[in-house]
Amino acid sequence: MSKNWYPIIDLDLCTGCLACVSFCTHNVYEVKDGKPYVANPDNCVEFCRGCQKGACSFEAIQYFGEN
Numbered sequence: 001m002s003k004n005w006y007p008i009i010d011l012d013l014c015t016g017c018l019a020c021v022s023f024c025t026h027n028v029y030e031v032k033d034g035k036p037y038v039a040n041p042d043n044c045v046e047f048c049r050g051c052q053k054g055a056c057s058f059e060a061i062q063y064f065g066e067n
């Protein structure tokens with residue numbers, strides 16, 4: 001079964017503040033070249049928008065599966 005909900009980072013908008021990495025307790029993100037990288041999309045909780053709403057101030061997080 002393929003995962004149908006996980007974050008997609010817009011690296012043009014992302015400032016590399018890494019607030020999303022600190023915020024998520026599910027080990028979805030890793031850091032690569034100073035920017036967040038969605039290393040474990042299967043760990044993302046379906047319909048959670050925690051990092052989008054609670055961490056990112058730059059509108060850099062969208063979700064695969066939200067449309």
Ligand code: SF4
Nearest residue numbers: 024044045048050051
């Ligand atoms: S949406 Fe929720 S579970 Fe998914 S990466 Fe963000 S904080 Fe973690």
Ligand code: SF4
Nearest residue numbers: 014015017018020056
């Ligand atoms: S919180 Fe937003 S701006 Fe900061 S690292 Fe994550 S995606 Fe980038």
